[in-house]
Amino acid sequence: MTITLFTAESSIGWVSHIALEESGLEYEAKALDFSQGQQGSAEYLKINAKARVPSLMVDQGVITETPAILTYLAQLAPTSSLALPENPFEQAMINAFNLYLCSTVHVAHAHKHRGTRWVDDERALKLLTDNVPKTMAVCADMMENQMVKGPWVHGEKFSTSDPYLYRILTWFDADGVDIAQYPKLKAHRDAMDQRESVKAVKAFFHHE
Numbered sequence: 001m002t003i004t005l006f007t008a009e010s011s012i013g014w015v016s017h018i019a020l021e022e023s024g025l026e027y028e029a030k031a032l033d034f035s036q037g038q039q040g041s042a043e044y045l046k047i048n049a050k051a052r053v054p055s056l057m058v059d060q061g062v063i064t065e066t067p068a069i070l071t072y073l074a075q076l077a078p079t080s081s082l083a084l085p086e087n088p089f090e091q092a093m094i095n096a097f098n099l100y101l102c103s104t105v106h107v108a109h110a111h112k113h114r115g116t117r118w119v120d121d122e123r124a125l126k127l128l129t130d131n132v133p134k135t136m137a138v139c140a141d142m143m144e145n146q147m148v149k150g151p152w153v154h155g156e157k158f159s160t161s162d163p164y165l166y167r168i169l170t171w172f173d174a175d176g177v178d179i180a181q182y183p184k185l186k187a188h189r190d191a192m193d194q195r196e197s198v199k200a201v202k203a204f205f206h207h208e
């Protein structure tokens with residue numbers, strides 16, 4: 001099977017990219033240039049009409065939405081670090097965490113640069129942006145105190161939640177959240193930085 005990931009440098013596409021590296025599957029990554037508006041090009045809209053990344057193109061079609069891509073990759077690579085637990089409750093915990101990141105934390109972050117998705121009034125836009133350090137800190141508190149077990153999100157076993165949390169944590173500094181206030185989250189980001197999968201994605205984008 002041919003697997004192609006459409007991603008972009010400053011995007012949530014990193015999560016699927018790191019997961020592909022963890023999976024051991026063969027794939028190709030293609031980076032869109034947001035500064036050129038390539039996500040809205042006629043060619044890309046045929047792949048993903050939502051004009052967003054990531055999109056994962058496989059033989060059967062195109063998968064969008066990070067949690068869906070992660071579950072798919074975990075099922076394709078059952079002997080990798082992404083492997084889903086057999087226990088349905090443990091699977092639900094992974095889904096619940098990934099969906100919290102998708103529906104709440106990523107959306108809180110998007111208020112910083114993508115506020116025009118919701119409002120066009122200048123003052124309303126400024127209020128949305130100004131609120132980002134506060135709303136992201138609420139999410140950080142929730143993850144630190146209620147969700148992340150450590151060393152990985154769900155405890156001793158790595159899962160798809162770990163690349164996802166990592167990407168969100170890389171946004172903390174720019175979002176005005178001091179990660180030093182969150183020991184478990186800080187340790188998680190540091191541990192992920194040591195993984196070969198993360199180093200490979202950084203190298204792809206010529207980071208560090």
Ligand SMILES: N[C@@H](CCC(=O)N[C@@H](CS)C(=O)NCC(=O)O)C(=O)O
Nearest residue numbers: 011012039051052053054065066102
């Ligand atoms: N819910 C989607 C969100 C995808 C998304 O919002 N991607 C952003 C990058 S972080 C994007 O493609 N933005 C392009 C734009 O807004 O024009 C997912 O989790 O995959």
